[in-house]
Amino acid sequence: MWQFGRVSVHQISFELNGKTVERSVGPEVLVADLLRDDIGLTGTKIGCSIGVCGACSILVDGTLMSSCLLLAIMVDGRKVTTIEGIAPSEDELSPLQDAFIRKGGFQCGICTSGQIIAATALLAQNAKPTREEIKEWMMGNLCRCTGYYKIIDSIEAAAGIERANV
């Protein structure tokens, strides 16, 4: 992404979606690029690449972060969860993934991985958020199709919140 004269190489080891991953990386490598280009997990999308849009959202030790603003060396020894690690098994979706399909929570899909990751972090710490709490939490995940109501509906559905006249 950018050029340096002298670049060192670092051994990193971290847990990715429950499995240990070891890699040699330069200090300038971003987690978003490591995931997509090196490891081949392309579910994490790159949108703005400056931490604004939320498409590259991942969980680091359960905390929501932008993988475009993290160096690979910063996740050494930590637990990383991407969209590929959200479902409980090969044949099963997480409640959020299921709800996004049932409630039409995505249109073009580019933001969806980030939306589901961000919502996963929300429900992990607030199982029954209010609509306002969902909006505040999800403010950092942009949907260029502007399908925001359906995204909020999907999160409410996954949390088991029923609303009249949806």
Added chain:
Amino acid sequence: MDEALAALKEYGDEAEFIAGGTSLILMMQQGLVQPSKVIGLGNIKELRGIKRSADGGLEVGAMTTHRQLETSPEAFAYAAALPQSLGVIATIRIRNQATLGGNLVHADPAQDPPPVLIALDATIDVVKAGGGARTIKMEEFFTDYFETTIGEDELLRSVKVPPMPAGSRLAYKKFLPRTEDDYATVSIAVRLGVDPDGRCKDLRIGMGALAVTPLRGKAVEKALLGQKLTADTIREAAALIRDEVDPLDDVRGSAGYKREMARVWTERTIASLANVELKAKA
């Protein structure tokens, strides 16, 4: 900590510390900084944590994230507006990554913590690579656009705020005419204490986005200390802010507009803390 300081001593100005990375990585991507060494601070436990001191002050470790401070019961008990001021920065995801120390050394004049910390009379503890330490007053920390007094051989360790004077309260107003997650057009932090007879006994004003550095509003403070706080005295004093600021023209407004908004938001913030109703302009 010793390892990080030793690396700093060895590499000096070739090296940059990386805290949360939200600013440094962007600046590296844009080619604005090109360090040949990056020293990670993520594993240094003594740089984390929020502690209430015995005298009622608060100490915040440099690597404390904005989100940790925003959700800290200790910070809330100190002054509710302190954690609330962290909660208006960018988005939750960024607040999970960005750190208080990183925010301060980045020295962007439109950031939110500096005006709040100036109003709270904060100090910054710095350690030196070759041993030794020093304490810097928040209002003297910023020297120019994206510049601070911190040296190439120094590491910001923690931020301390003294106990709130009895009866004083804090408010922070961030004027955002565009979007919720934007940088402030103008931001004003005020710590105010009022006597039982309505006289101002404590006033400190911090300002963001109004010059190449965050500022303290000394002229307004001086004009109001010891005075009775009324709609008229507040209005008259707040007008002095126009000559204390030196804003830049940018997409968030012209310098003239920001100067006027500084007056308006200083007046409103002081009045709201003093429970004084402002009169409509004649």
